[in-house]
Amino acid sequence: MGRLSVLVMVLAVLGAGCGAPPSRAITVMVSGDPAERAVYEALVTEYTRRFPDRPVTLSHVPGTGDYLRRLELDIAAGAPADVVLLNYRRIAGYASRGDLVPLDALLDASTTLDPTGFYPQALAAFVIDDVTYGIPQNVASLVVYLNRDLFAAAGQPLPAADWTWDELRAAARALTRDRDGDGVIDQYGFASEVSFYRLIPFIWQAGGMLVDNQQAPRRLLLDTPEARAAFDWFVGLYTRDHVAPDAVAEAATSAQQRFVAGDVAMFLDSRRGVPTYRASATFDWDVAPLPRAAVAASVLHADGFCIPQASDQHAAAWHFVEFAAGPVGQALLARAGRIVPALRTVAESPAFLDPAQPPASARVFLDQVPLLRTVPAHPAWQAVETVADEEVERAVYGFITVDDAIDQIVGRSQPLFGP
Amino acid sequence: MIESNRAAPPATSPRRRSVRQREALHGYVFMAPAILGLLLFTLGPVIASLALSFTDYGLLTDPEWVGLENYRDMIGEELFWQALRVSTTYSLVSVPLGLVAGLGLAVLLNRRMRGVTLFRSIYYLPTVISGVGVAMLWRWLFNAEFGIINVLLGFIGIEGPAWLTNERWALPALIITSLWGVGSTTLIFLAGLQGIPGELYEAAEMDGAGQLRQFRHITLPLISHVTFFNLVLGIIGALQVFTDAFVITRGGPNHATLFLALYLYNHAFKYLNMGYAAAIAWVMFIIVMLLTLLVFRSSALWVFYEQERQGKNA
Numbered sequence: 001m002g003r004l005s006v007l008v009m010v011l012a013v014l015g016a017g018c019g020a021p022p023s024r025a026i027t028v029m030v031s032g033d034p035a036e037r038a039v040y041e042a043l044v045t046e047y048t049r050r051f052p053d054r055p056v057t058l059s060h061v062p063g064t065g066d067y068l069r070r071l072e073l074d075i076a077a078g079a080p081a082d083v084v085l086l087n088y089r090r091i092a093g094y095a096s097r098g099d100l101v102p103l104d105a106l107l108d109a110s111t112t113l114d115p116t117g118f119y120p121q122a123l124a125a126f127v128i129d130d131v132t133y134g135i136p137q138n139v140a141s142l143v144v145y146l147n148r149d150l151f152a153a154a155g156q157p158l159p160a161a162d163w164t165w166d167e168l169r170a171a172a173r174a175l176t177r178d179r180d181g182d183g184v185i186d187q188y189g190f191a192s193e194v195s196f197y198r199l200i201p202f203i204w205q206a207g208g209m210l211v212d213n214q215q216a217p218r219r220l221l222l223d224t225p226e227a228r229a230a231f232d233w234f235v236g237l238y239t240r241d242h243v244a245p246d247a248v249a250e251a252a253t254s255a256q257q258r259f260v261a262g263d264v265a266m267f268l269d270s271r272r273g274v275p276t277y278r279a280s281a282t283f284d285w286d287v288a289p290l291p292r293a294a295v296a297a298s299v300l301h302a303d304g305f306c307i308p309q310a311s312d313q314h315a316a317a318w319h320f321v322e323f324a325a326g327p328v329g330q331a332l333l334a335r336a337g338r339i340v341p342a343l344r345t346v347a348e349s350p351a352f353l354d355p356a357q358p359p360a361s362a363r364v365f366l367d368q369v370p371l372l373r374t375v376p377a378h379p380a381w382q383a384v385e386t387v388a389d390e391e392v393e394r395a396v397y398g399f400i401t402v403d404d405a406i407d408q409i410v411g412r413s414q415p416l417f418g419p
Numbered sequence: 420m421i422e423s424n425r426a427a428p429p430a431t432s433p434r435r436r437s438v439r440q441r442e443a444l445h446g447y448v449f450m451a452p453a454i455l456g457l458l459l460f461t462l463g464p465v466i467a468s469l470a471l472s473f474t475d476y477g478l479l480t481d482p483e484w485v486g487l488e489n490y491r492d493m494i495g496e497e498l499f500w501q502a503l504r505v506s507t508t509y510s511l512v513s514v515p516l517g518l519v520a521g522l523g524l525a526v527l528l529n530r531r532m533r534g535v536t537l538f539r540s541i542y543y544l545p546t547v548i549s550g551v552g553v554a555m556l557w558r559w560l561f562n563a564e565f566g567i568i569n570v571l572l573g574f575i576g577i578e579g580p581a582w583l584t585n586e587r588w589a590l591p592a593l594i595i596t597s598l599w600g601v602g603s604t605t606l607i608f609l610a611g612l613q614g615i616p617g618e619l620y621e622a623a624e625m626d627g628a629g630q631l632r633q634f635r636h637i638t639l640p641l642i643s644h645v646t647f648f649n650l651v652l653g654i655i656g657a658l659q660v661f662t663d664a665f666v667i668t669r670g671g672p673n674h675a676t677l678f679l680a681l682y683l684y685n686h687a688f689k690y691l692n693m694g695y696a697a698a699i700a701w702v703m704f705i706i707v708m709l710l711t712l713l714v715f716r717s718s719a720l721w722v723f724y725e726q727e728r729q730g731k732n733a
Binding site: 065069072073075076093094097099184247248249252253383386387399 | 562564
């Protein structure tokens with residue numbers, strides 16, 4: 001027996017060590033701006049501190065669009081990251097093609113994660129046809145970020161908990177200013193990312209529906225009076241009231257940058273921007289719930305940790321997911337401001353509700369949980385939003401009417417729902 | 420080809436043939452990386468894309484044969500015609516403009532004067548700078564609120580438009596941007612200009628021809644083959660414009676800069692319609708092919724080759 005065969009046998013024994021930690025690092029892919037990146041770096045650092053024999057590489061792609069394109073190409077190439085953070089709106093497409101590992105058996109066997117500990121709305125968003133494809137990290141929603149300094153300077157009262165669309169509009173008008181008198185508005189009452197997703201909760205609030213059938217959608221229901229009213233109100237803030245940055249202003253400075261710079265009084269956002277605002281905003285800021293119309297409603301913003309089927313390290317990936325979505329990971333992400341924890345105990349803990357950390361009214365997020373609705377879990381939903389975004393943008397920047405935008409969205413999205 | 424004409428021996432002795440074969444073999448060995456690369460990374464995908472253009476293919480799903488449906492859909496698709504309009508308008512303006520600017524610069528740079536090599540380098544420099552970086556630069560130059568172009572226009576009393584967010588001005592802005600890369604056209608023109616024998620100008624001058632007439636009757640005809648080359652390259656380049664539109668305007672505002680290549684990209688990577696995107700690629704290829712053929716056909720009327728004339732006289 002030569003030296004070589006001894007070596008082979010030793011290696012075989014080592015390799016057979018059951019449950020032995022992986023030697024190769026797993027890759028965790030996330031997107032987001034530098035402040036968000038730092039949050040996930042801290043998460044990975046804490047994980048590797050606790051499990052030094054389980055190396056993790058963080059892969060970070062700044063923009064969401066680039067992130068999704070990268071993931072699609074990685075999956076097509078058969079080499080995706082081992083853990084990916086995905087919004088629940090994107091799950092159905094991947095799930096329908098069998099690209100994600102079903103997590104039910106792993107979740108049932110887990111000693112770290114208890115399914116009943118999650119807000120049911122958050123966990124349910126990652127379940128398609130009774131199969132769980134992601135473990136939620138957050139149960140965020142759309143809220144209004146307030147620059148309290150601008151409200152105070154204008155003597156404008158802060159929004160009440162049950163404020164309405166009209167009240168938002170009136171406040172936005174009062175807070176839109178040309179501060180240096182050069183004929184160009186430099187302080188906007190309202191601002192938002194211009195996308196279909198931002199508009200969706202207002203459609204529900206007006207009493208409208210997004211699709212004909214939430215479980216098996218065949219078409220968008222935007223051509224109803226209710227949906228039209230919501231569309232018209234949102235677009236009108238730009239085209240009629242001129243209380244929000246137009247195309248020229250947006251090209252110069254993005255809405256979010258304007259808010260961070262202190263030039264926007266009310267900014268629509270999920271929880272995602274909080275690490276950035278904590279790091280960069282030099283004014284007093286807080287959050288308020290969405291204004292309401294006929295119905296009180298908001299939209300779920302939840303991301304979940306998913307494991308691509310093509311990863312060859314499912315066990316090691318799951319070990320990381322258990323940590324990240326478990327009490328320790330959630331508390332860490334919550335303290336950094338990034339998430340509204342999907343675990344109830346963490347959400348109700350000081351890790352999230354610490355009064356010393358802005359936003360002081362963090363409980364607004366928890367109050368909105370019972371009002372949360374979700375977009376339908378359809379494989380083509382991502383493409384539907386992409387198409388709708390283009391038309392919403394054209395309407396908001398005044399190139400087409402609200403009616404034309406609705407016709408275009410309904411017409412262009414129709415083939416995506418299938419024959 | 421010149422080589423083979425000259426070297427072709429009347430009676431092929433076995434020894435000579437073997438030398439020639441060996442030379443040919445060496446030639447192919449040296450060419451092999453390029454040929455292999457072409458076959459593997461260009462021809463393979465080209466054939467694959469033709470096949471995919473007849474399928475419904477979402478990148479992550481398996482392609483499904485749909486025959487000519489993608490092509491039929493394209494005809495009924497409003498945005499396809501918009502993209503075709505944008506690309507055509509851009510080409511019609513930017514290609515002649517590029518030729519005129521390139522030739523003009525080449526004539527200036529062809530003068531004998533101090534520091535001319537420095538100027539030549541300066542004008543060629545933009546061509547070697549990365550496209551995305553340059554596009555970012557132009558995005559800020561054209562910015563309506565604090566872009567330097569509108570600031571400079573303000574100095575002479577002109578209120579500049581909102582270049583990139585105004586439907587009417589976005590495409591002109593990109594056409595202006597295209598002039599930034601005129602250096603390569605200039606360089607090719609310059610080579611052509613330097614190939615014109617000086618005696619022709621001397622003779623014309625003695626016959627009393629002014630600068631303008633010399634340019635019209637000597638320079639232009641004698642660089643017509645260079646113009647032809649630049650025209651073909653220009654058309655192909657203009658119909659494939661992508662980077663500027665992708666980085667500077669993202670196809671907006673209101674689809675005003677939705678070039679064919681960007682329309683293709685959107686379908687491939689935003690809507691994951693790979694089959695349809697492949698069909699767009701083939702339509703683009705056919706358009707480029709037809710236009711190139713047209714220019715080639717027309718060249719008999721206006722392109723003049725020195726060798727041809729010598730051949731006829733001989």
